[in-house]
Amino acid sequence: MGCVAHLAIITTDHLKIAVVKPLHKKGDKFNISNYRPISLLLTTSKIFEKAMYSRLNQHLYSNNILVPEQYAFRKAMSTEDATFRLTDNVLKSLNQKLHVGGIFCDISKAFDCVNHEILLTKLHFYGIQEITIDWFKLYLTNRQQKGEIKLPNSTHNLVSDWGILKHGVPQGSILGSLLFLVYISDCSLRINSLAEPILFADDTSVIISNRNFIEFSTTANLVLAGMIEWFSANKFVLNP
Numbered sequence: 001m002g003c004v005a006h007l008a009i010i011t012t013d014h015l016k017i018a019v020v021k022p023l024h025k026k027g028d029k030f031n032i033s034n035y036r037p038i039s040l041l042l043t044t045s046k047i048f049e050k051a052m053y054s055r056l057n058q059h060l061y062s063n064n065i066l067v068p069e070q071y072a073f074r075k076a077m078s079t080e081d082a083t084f085r086l087t088d089n090v091l092k093s094l095n096q097k098l099h100v101g102g103i104f105c106d107i108s109k110a111f112d113c114v115n116h117e118i119l120l121t122k123l124h125f126y127g128i129q130e131i132t133i134d135w136f137k138l139y140l141t142n143r144q145q146k147g148e149i150k151l152p153n154s155t156h157n158l159v160s161d162w163g164i165l166k167h168g169v170p171q172g173s174i175l176g177s178l179l180f181l182v183y184i185s186d187c188s189l190r191i192n193s194l195a196e197p198i199l200f201a202d203d204t205s206v207i208i209s210n211r212n213f214i215e216f217s218t219t220a221n222l223v224l225a226g227m228i229e230w231f232s233a234n235k236f237v238l239n240p
Contacts, residue, residue: 015045017162018145018170037112039145039170049174052135056128056178065126066181069188072201073177082200086207089196093209099216100209103195103224106239107231110202111180112168115235116140119169119183126182136179143170167235177201183234190230195223 022035041049060066066074071082086102093100107113119140124133143165149158169176169183180201187204188197196207206223210216231238 013142013144015042015048016139016143017042018143018173020145020147022147022149036171037147038172039176041170041173046174052139053174053178055132056175059127060178060182063127065185067185067188067192067199069192069197070181070185070199072199073181079200082198082205086198086205089198089207089209093207096209096211098209098211099213100207101216101220103206103208103220103227105204105206105227105231107202107204108237108239110184110236111171111176113236114169114180114183115167118234119179122182122186139175140169145170187227187230187234190226191223194219194226 018039018041020037020039022032023038025034025036027034071077071079071085090100090102120133120137123136128136144162145165146162147160151158169179184199184202188199191197191206194208196209198205198207204227206227208216208220208223210219228238
């Protein structure tokens with residue numbers, strides 16, 4: 001029995017390895033912050049992820065856990081829908097002769113900063129318990145990755161040593177995006193009584209409007225303070 005358990009541990013750990021390759025987003029190619037780390041995973045691990053994604057996604061939707069202000073990685077919701085809602089909110093406020101303004105927040109390396117303990121606590125709060133929460137704990141802990149960079153004008157790649165992933169969810173995985181939505185979903189609950197939040201993954205936009213300019217300014221400061229407090233409590237760093 002001990003040999004079987006040992007073999008299971010070895011097999012499980014081997015399903016949690018990834019080769020991370022940088023994908024250029026925009027801007028200066030010599031600036032490392034302009035790259036997104038994409039995790040290349042084993043095909044076998046993706047089979048388990050797909051099965052668990054289906055179960056978790058069904059649970060989230062059947063219990064209306066994900067906030068309607070989140071437009072990323074969701075069926076029939078896109079950047080166009082988020083843009084329309086933001087523009088519509090602004091135009092309605094202008095038509096009503098209201099003061100209107102926006103707060104636009106960008107989190108530095110958001111997917112890489114997800115705290116595993118906080119994520120597991122939120123999953124448990126949303127009803128993921130017993131053997132299922134144990135599975136997610138196993139999925140998140142002791143993940144290993146190494147970086148690989150293609151050298152220009154060369155047939156060889158530069159490869160790093162293997163390292164343990166202490167926080168974050170792997171970008172490029174099947175489960176990573178959904179787990180991130182669970183992690184950030186309650187952000188809008190912190191402010192939606194004061195303003196109109198619009199989320200697209202880690203991009204957070206908030207529209208504030210009021211007829212009275214003093215009240216408008218006060219609300220804007222309260223919203224910004226609340227967002228900063230939430231980001232700090234969830235181990236996120238705002239990109240200045």
